Amino acid sequence: xxxxxxxxxxxxxxxxxxxxxxxxxxxxxxxxxxxxxxxxxxxxxxxxxxxxxxxxxxxxxxxxxxxxxxxxxxxxxxxxxxxxxxxxxxxxxxxxxxxxxxxxxxxxxxxxxxxxxxxxxxxxxxxxxxxxxxxxxxxxxxxxxxxxxxxxxxxxxxxxxxxxxxxxxxxxxxxxxxxxxxxxxxxxxxxxxxxxxxxxxxxxxxxxxxxxxxxxxxxxxxxxxxxxxxxxxxxxxxxxxxxxxxxxxxxxxxxxxxxxxxxxxxxxxxxxxxxxxxxxxxxxxxxxxxxxxxxxxxxxxxxxxxxxxxxxx
Amino acid sequence: xxxxxxxxxxxxxxxxxxxxxxxxxxxxxxxxxxxxxxxxxxxxxxxxxxxxxxxxxxxxxxxxxxxxxxxxxxxxxxxxxxxxxxxxxxxxxxxxxxxxxxxxxxxxxxxxxxxxxxxxxxxxxxxxxxxxxxxxxxxxxxxxxxxxxxxxxxxxxxxxxxxxxxxxxxxxxxxxxxxxxxxxxxxxxxxxxxxxxxxxxxxxxxxxxxxxxxxxxxxxxxxxxxxxxxxxxxxxxxxxxxxxxxxxxxxxxxxxxxxxxxxxxxxxxxxxxxxxxxxxxxxxxxxxxxxxxxxxxxxxxxxxxxxxxxxxxxxxxxxxxxxx
Numbered sequence: 210x211x212x213x214x215x216x217x218x219x220x221x222x223x224x225x226x227x228x229x230x231x232x233x234x235x236x237x238x239x240x241x242x243x244x245x246x247x248x249x250x251x252x253x254x255x256x257x258x259x260x261x262x263x264x265x266x267x268x269x270x271x272x273x274x275x276x277x278x279x280x281x282x283x284x285x286x287x288x289x290x291x292x293x294x295x296x297x298x299x300x301x302x303x304x305x306x307x308x309x310x311x312x313x314x315x316x317x318x319x320x321x322x323x324x325x326x327x328x329x330x331x332x333x334x335x336x337x338x339x340x341x342x343x344x345x346x347x348x349x350x351x352x353x354x355x356x357x358x359x360x361x362x363x364x365x366x367x368x369x370x371x372x373x374x375x376x377x378x379x380x381x382x383x384x385x386x387x388x389x390x391x392x393x394x395x396x397x398x399x400x401x402x403x404x405x406x407x408x409x410x411x412x413x414x415x416x417x418x419x420x421x422x423x424x425x426x427x428x429x430x431x432x433x434x435x436x437x438x439x440x441x442x443x444x445x446x447x448x449x450x451x452x453x454x455x456x457x458x459x460x461x462x463x464x465x466x467x468x469x470x471x472x473x474x475x476x477x478x479x480x481x482x483x484x485x486x487x488x489x490x491x492x493x494x495x496x497x498x499x500x501x502x503x504x505x506x507x508x509x510x511x512x513x514x515x516x517x518x519x520x521x522x
Numbered sequence: 523x524x525x526x527x528x529x530x531x532x533x534x535x536x537x538x539x540x541x542x543x544x545x546x547x548x549x550x551x552x553x554x555x556x557x558x559x560x561x562x563x564x565x566x567x568x569x570x571x572x573x574x575x576x577x578x579x580x581x582x583x584x585x586x587x588x589x590x591x592x593x594x595x596x597x598x599x600x601x602x603x604x605x606x607x608x609x610x611x612x613x614x615x616x617x618x619x620x621x622x623x624x625x626x627x628x629x630x631x632x633x634x635x636x637x638x639x640x641x642x643x644x645x646x647x648x649x650x651x652x653x654x655x656x657x658x659x660x661x662x663x664x665x666x667x668x669x670x671x672x673x674x675x676x677x678x679x680x681x682x683x684x685x686x687x688x689x690x691x692x693x694x695x696x697x698x699x700x701x702x703x704x705x706x707x708x709x710x711x712x713x714x715x716x717x718x719x720x721x722x723x724x725x726x727x728x729x730x731x732x733x734x735x736x737x738x739x740x741x742x743x744x745x746x747x748x749x750x751x752x753x754x755x756x757x758x759x760x761x762x763x764x765x766x767x768x769x770x771x772x773x774x775x776x777x778x779x780x781x782x783x784x785x786x787x788x789x790x791x792x793x794x795x796x797x798x799x800x801x802x803x804x805x806x807x808x809x810x811x812x813x814x815x816x817x818x819x820x821x822x823x824x825x826x827x828x829x830x831x832x833x834x835x836x837x838x839x840x841x842x843x844x845x846x
Contacts (some may be wrong), residue, residue, distance in 0.1 A: 216526040217575040218631070223527070224534065224579040225635040228601070244638040246622075246631070255527060262531035264539040265552045273531075294601040297636050298580040303675075304632030311627075311655060311703070312617040320610050327604035328640060330582065330597065339750045340674055342702035345655065347784035354609035357616040376777040376821045389620050389653040392706035413784055459658055459706070493816040495837040499844055511845035517816065518838035521823060521831060 214251065222247060223255045228294025230275060236282045253277045302329035306337050311390065313346030313353060345393045348412040353388070355418040356397050360385050365402075365423040369416045373485050378416060379403065384425040388412070400428055443480035446487050447501040450475040454497045461490070476501065484509035492517065529555025533572050534581060538599075543591035580639070601639065614640075624653040626660035626708070628667035657706040658726050666725050667701055667708045673733040674698040677741030679715070682728040696723070697743040700751030711754050713743070722754055757789055759814050762806030770811060771826040774799040778821025785818060800825075 214222075222245035229241060242252040256275050263272035274286030297305065302325055306316065314321045316334035325332050346353070352368075359366045366385055371378045383399035390396070394411050401408040440463030448464075450456050452473035456466050464479035481487035488509035491498050500506040536544070536553045550556050550565055560568070573583055573592075582598035585591075606614070618637045621627040656663040673680045680698055685691045696712040699720070703709075708725040734742060759770075774782045776797035786792055790803025805811045812834055815822050824831045 216530065217578065219527045220530040220534075220575050221579045221635060222638075223531070224576075224581075225638040228639060228641060244634075246634045258525050258528045259531055262528050262535060262554075264532075264535045267554060294639055294641070295580040295599060296582075296601045297639055298578050298632075300578065300629070301580065301632045301636035301639070304629035305636040307629060308617060308621050308627070308633050309614070311621065312613065314613075320606075320613075324604055324606070324614075327602050328636070329580075330595075330599075338752070340700035340745070341671060342700070342751045342755055343655065344755075345703060347787065349784075350613075354607075354613045358609045358612040360616055361612045371781075376775065387620075388616050390624070391654055392657050393704075413781075416780055462657075489817055489819070492838070492841060493813040495812055495816070495834065496841050496844065507845045511842050514838045514842035514845065517819060518835050518842065520820060521835045521838070 214247065219251075219255050222252075223259055224295055227288070230282070230284045230288065232274075232284055232287050234284050235278075236284075238277065238280050238282050241282060249280070256282055297325075297329040297332070299329065299332065302332040302334075303337050303341070306332075306334045307341055307343045310338065310341075311343040311345055312395065313344070313348060313350050315344060318350070345390065346395055346413070347393075348395060348415070352415050352418045353395065353412060355420050356385050356388060356412065356415075359420050360388060360397075363424050363427070365421045365425050366399075366418050367421060368410070368418045370410055371414045371416060373411070373414065373483070373489075375485070382421070383408070383410070384428070386428075400425075440480035443482055444503070445478040446481050446503065446506045448477050448479055448491065449499045449501050450477065451497045451499075454494075481506070485513075488513045524555040526555075529553070530572050530575055534576055534579075537576070537581065537583060537592065537594040538596075540593065543586055543589060543593040545589075545591050549592070620653040621655075624655055624660065624664075626654055626656035626664040626667075628664045628671060628708075630664070655703055655706070656708055656726075663708050663725050666728060666731055669731060669733055670698050670710055670725070671701055674700055674712075674745075676738065677743055677745065678738070679734045679742045680712075680731060681734075682731040684723060685727045685729075694723070696721075697745075699745045699749050700754075701725075702751050702755045704755055705758065709754070711751055757787070757803070757805075757814065759805045759807045759810035760789065760803075761810070764806075766806045767804050768806075768827060770803055770805045770824070770830075772801045772803075772815065773823045773825055774801065775821040775823070781818075781821070785822075 225245055226241055229236065229244070238249040238253055242249045245252070256277060259273045260275045261272065265271070273288065274284060276283050276285065305328070306321065306325060309318070309321050309324075316322070316338040321334050325334050355366060358364070363384075365382050367380060367382050369378050369380050381401055381403035383397070383401050385397050385399040387398040388395055389398065394413055396409050396411055398407070398409050443463070454475075456464070456475050456477050458464060461477065461479045464477050466475050466477045468476045470476065479487065484505055487506055491500050491510050492513050500510045532554045533549065536549060546566070546569055549569065556565060556568065577583060580599065582595035584593050584595050586593070615637070618633060622630060622634055627633070654660050670680060679695060681693065681695045683691055684694050695715040696710070697715060698710055698712040700711050701708055702711070710723045710725055711720065712723075713719065714721050773795070779797065779799045782792055782799040782801060786801055786803070790801055793800050808830055811824075811830070815824055815834075824834060
């Protein structure tokens, strides 16, 4: 059962909506409720309370001109005293600054400073950043902005993408449907026209992105395009961890130890979506983790080791 | 009896409508919702709570000590228009949507209300984003970081039981200075009061977290004026005892030179050398440095320390032989 909102929470969410209650408008209750993360029935109760509020002497002209009609909120006059939307409180501005940081716009970014200066009086994003650091993005902000706009407008984007484990880049057209973050990076989920399949691209491996003029039609959702990394249905690599080398589950998502050998080595099974990814992770442990199988993973590790050693000279 | 929410709205409107500063007594008699039979202390408490709620909602309520009166700073209260490009607005909405669904983002309610005020429609029909800033126990990390962040902001001490990487558990009392996110984990930086040292703690290893609640409006400590949590955020190969520190030089190939700035993330120095980019940066862990180079390759070549570069080359040949 959903937790009952406190008086403070109810007041805050209603005040957050004041800017949306423009005179002579009819707004679906569901839309407003979704904005503040509550149910339509709870919001109806709060707006009904609001309709009984006003300023002294509390005559009909001094009360909030809001009424719930069916599934709509109807605003039938001017708000008493209000001058428009209320600015962000310090905690709201701080949350927004933290979110912007996580997506790559730090306190020094012009967007952050412009937005927060307008949204919250006297708010200092740099001061928040001194005590709270959520910066994880290593992508180009222009690439992210183009993708975000394309997600909203359903526009095809041409990207130059550097494939994992390689220096070569490919140019492809994608139909982006979502941006999400996982651990330390942002990813875009898209229908890839080059491969003819749903793909997930790491945004920091996209060197450039250009929105085309072409809009794409919505495709049926697929579990391949869930955005979440899942081990379901993936092949398993069998890895040997040398004696004394621990198996750390978060370094091998979805993996598990299946046996221990007499010399203390651990055998683990780890799901993998592509050999370049798993080969690079194994090689990064330079010798303390061995790919026991399948052969395609052993071959990938061997080839990658040879190539990397050659590059080092 | 009037609903408490009605009373708070009425108080907000009274502040907004008032053409001059108003006293608590005027508010008590003119704002609908304050019980007429309430004693002075009960009214004072209720009025204090209501003002706190309105400040939390974004109203800038001023108090004049001399005249013991209240007024609203209208300029600080009402939003002004900000011009955003379509791409900037889309970035905020799309990122906002993703983080609102992320249980490890610690400020879900505040972010949602901020976006609602900015008329940023974040929850229109969207593809599920499944975002997770933190990968281990994201719900728990989100909740704990919210508590710790509040404690850091209000300068209140916290205590918790902490299990270190060796599996040993012990109680800790901390003055929380700041928090940072790194490689899928939230970390707390603060002064350990029993050790009198500034230390970093992994949030996911804390249990029984208690933020001291006595005198909530009075700070328990002061944070060092020059504190910047960013100085605690390092590359994976930069963690370790200070005495193990050495300087390393890496070169990005021409094809990978564009990745130098984001991968360096502000650590060390970068310079262009022909078509290559040279990165000189301090390191403390040889093992983690090798892991970084291989995991982020190809296109990154270790130049210094020369013995480590030779060692890496030898070990790569051994891996090749092992898998041959």
